[in-house]
Amino acid sequence: MNSNFQINDPSLESQWRAIILFGKNSATYKFAFAKAILGLLEANKTALTLEELAVPFSMNIIEHLKKNDKQGNSNSSTFLNSCRDFIKGSISDEQLLSTTIRYGFTNVVDAFQNVNGGIIHNPFYDKDYGNGYKRIVLRDDIFRLKESVQFANLDKEVDARWNLVETAWNLKMNPNLLEVKHDVLKGELYLESDFMRRIDITSVREGLNGYQKGKCFYSYQDIFISRGDAQICAVDHFLPHINKKFHMNEQANINGVWNLVLTDPKINSSKSSRVPHRKFLDRLYNRNEFYIESKHPLAETIINQTGRTKHERQRFLQKQFNIALRNSILEWEPNVELPGSF
Incomplete structure (x- = not known):
């Protein structure tokens, strides 16, 4: 028997699955980020600001924190502590949004498309943090993924x-x-x-x-x-x-x-x-x-x-x-x- 799985399968579905199944799991942020992107694709926008991503991103984390408090390997996280404070009712929606934009995406935007030490063959977005922007610019391939059977x-x-x-x-x-x-x-x-x-x-x-x-x-x-x-x-x-x-x-x-x-x-x-x-x-x-x-x-x-x-x-x-x-x-x-x- 020979193991011949193609982790780097060229199909867009397999590249997405490689991110979810094989990317590093030092925190669960990538799962919340993935769900935020998938949910916002329906609007057919070509770019998503961190402010637009912050609400579904933080809400997904919060829903999981309510069931399992450990959502990362780090002993301390300003973002996760802010989510916990929101659950307890000690901070407002606006405060949660501000903290999420500032701290929640620190690593995930850069690391999300990295699998086994390299970027996937067909990246689904580009990071655009120049000229006053903080956003990701969606590529055509993620919209092709949206139209796929899977x-x-x-x-x-x-x-x-x-x-x-x-x-x-x-x-x-x-x-x-x-x-x-x-x-x-x-x-x-x-x-x-x-x-x-x-x-x-x-x-x-x-x-x-x-x-x-x-x-x-x-x-x-x-x-x-x-x-x-x-x-x-x-x-x-x-x-x-x-x-x-x-x-x-x-x-x-x-x-x-x-x-x-x-x-x-x-x-x-x-x-x-x-x-x-x-x-x-x-x-x-x-x-x-x-x-x-x-x-x-x-x-x-x-x-x-x-x-x-x-x-x-x-x-x-x-x-x-x-x-x-x-x-x-x-x-x-x-x-x-x-x-x-x-």
């Missing part, structure tokens, strides 16, 4: 990633003990903290979609994660749940994130409880390695469930595939498979 999924993907990052920070758990679990009935990912208290993180669909680039795992057709969409994607056990007891005998959790993929609903119905053709095993390995490269709780969970090294993870998947095949006999392939890759 645009409807992007805001929910930002929320999912944000929830995962802040939950890990606030639990202060040893990564080796971190176990993101799957609630089959509720379709949610959750963690258990001290005294087995359950903490819901995000929906499975929203948490997994970005790592499949919004595509069906088997057919590469576009999929959608909105609950209001009649064609909402299905959450599939790559290796069938029906063989759960045989995998449990080998200490493997078939409900683990490593075995969950998103599929087109018709493709999922066609697959049912059959075992996918072995060519998809490489795809599953690659998808899981994509998580691991992204450095967040799902990555630690997959490592804990499947192995500390690539070789161990390859052997684990092959062993589980063999178990599933012994108990299913037939391999399955979709009747539709578009060209593509993750």
